[in-house]
Amino acid sequence: MHPDVSECERCQRLLPLKQGKCRYCTLLLKETEVDVSGIALVGGDQLWFGRELALRKSDRYLSGARTSGRFKAKARRDRAAARAKRPTSPHCIDPAQLQLFPTPPRDWGRLNPQDDYALTPKANLLLRDLSDYLRDQGVDPRLGGAATLRTLRVLTAHLGAEAPIRELDVKAIAALGDHYKGRRMVCFLRQRGILKPEPMHDAELVRARRVAGSLPSPFAEAVDLWIDVLLGQGSRSSPTLASGTIYSYVQNAHPTLKSWADSGITDLREITKKDVQAAIMGLPSARRHSVHPPLRSLFRALRRERKIFRDPARSVSLPTAVKLPTPLPSDRVRGILIKVEDVRSQFIVALVAVHGLVHNDLPALLLEDLDRSRGQLRVRRRGRLDHIVYLDELTSELATSWLRERHRRWPRTGNPHLLVSRVSATDEAGPKMSTEVTKTVFERVGISARKLRGDRIYDEARHTADPVHLMRLFGLGTTTAMKYITAAHPDKHPDPIQA
Template identity: 30%
Template structure:
């Protein structure tokens, strides 16, 4: 397993110490539980890799409780008392699903609770239970919201009260006539010089230079950057595959890749992780870096959004090559509707510039 996972000598030594501490007085015929696995924590221990070995040998008795379930209990315990049980059961239902409802992602749960929590808290002084909430209360709660906040709140409220109706927690559903409505996509404009300079100055490490190059030159999505593997790169022939689309490798991205791969080999020479980007947490496994890895390095530390760099690159292509939606879809592998939006925005900007030039001439 060491060779398969690319574990270093230090990781292997930590696993051996953890196994010795764990199994020294453990009955030979009994499997190990996660509760027991958590006991030998401290310096020089390796719980995650030890769990992988025990699971591989069939000696791990139970699965670790999902973090999302602990999050549900923790967050709902802070809600007004009368709403706690219903909201906890609703989130658990979203997570697990049922015969007619597919399970929702953890992100959906985070967004849903974030949307309804302030509304529930505003109802708490006058409403003790979901049964007491009226249609007027619901409409008043979302009246001042706009855009995605409105859409998220309406969607979450309808889901909550649909669950409560289905499980007979309430008598009537006050959200039946509530509709989120369509909110327009944000208008994209070329990034200003200050933002571009900030992005350039943020690229202070080989990893950051590669991330910025992929987003700003190839309009790569954050997920495509995270999932990029070594097999997707062909440095000698200067080709790269992003989101399943093969593209020529420009000089800047080629140099950024070469520098980062050298840094990668220096830091994790024995890793078996197939992904290009690695972190201290993923080098000993095979999973990609997390979405937070990109956010932490760019947004949190330097206030640079990859989505803004990506959008600026697509819009730049539309302005320089003409607002051709088909060309944008082929070059960047984006959906037809998305390509049309970029083309229309580029056309508006071109027309505005032309109008300003005509006024100056006149």
């Protein structure tokens, strides 16, 4: 008897086994795995011929390897038959149906992959259009665009393609895992006019309101009023601060307000100048200058809205050490353009290292601001006059090379900004490029954009003692220009005692 003879777990015969089954049962299961012809019997086996007409005893079937030929064709016919039997989703939206009440958020986390519904003809047409859109963007629908197509297939199979698709549903499905993506799909649906955008919410303001709500009632109401004043919504008109600045103010003032509430103070009208001084001086030196401005802004806003009688933080001041700029070592600046290879990175480095642009100015540059015929670049800065940069020969060549590279990679992009990334170029809304892209460039260089800009201005200040020249060349303010002149020419700075 064969040494490996055992009882087959399927037919219970004593035969040599592989993975618990004899050769006959293994071949039979392979033959009837895709039962398109209906040869598998319930409770028994189909009779087979022997000898030359017996089942082929190929090791491919026994090893579990992927087979081709008639087995692959049977599998395709089986999948086609299964697709033909799929029902239409009962949740398909009728575009003529009126809305009785706002639709609550759908819970796509309970999505069952087994609920594979049939697509309507309009949904199939929409999928084909999305495939063409991805090809125009240089994305292969079978590889990089497969996750995007899968997201649209799930949405249209459950909801249909007759009604607009909500952006909230697209993002909810894209958050389920890496095999779903929705960024390119949102751009496609927006371009087709069948996207229902989500309500615009400023995340920074939402977080600021949430921090204010965590305080006790009198303090929470005061902070909410303070946020309204910073947004220009007070009793008198005032300039509006950026949402990031408002959140930073509220976040930095929160620990001090919380400690006052825990100490038994029930109203901000009870706060005195000594309380403000004690709260600020009790902090580490690195934290004092981040807490002092928010507290002054808070009490100034409450005083203007007549919620308090006096401003206890008005006369509280902190000494500030003026740090003069210092040049970078020449070995760190030498060969800086060689450290980056792509044209966009070299153009970004040149704008900072040669023309002293601010890091946050780069993503906001527009295509219309670049005038190559005159060699000029306009820099728009909020609340200030536009700054005109006169490009040198190297930066002009890099700008031309970047425009060629931009057109080669994204010939159909409608983004109005001069600098674009792989994400912003394919977004039909035309957003600014993320600052993380420029941060990555200077991380590869090994020098921060702020230090590189400061070194360029300092080098120019060493060749001239005229602050007006620095103001015109780099768009500096009076105080900043004088700071660089003082650092570069300490002997020309007037002595305040002898003046």
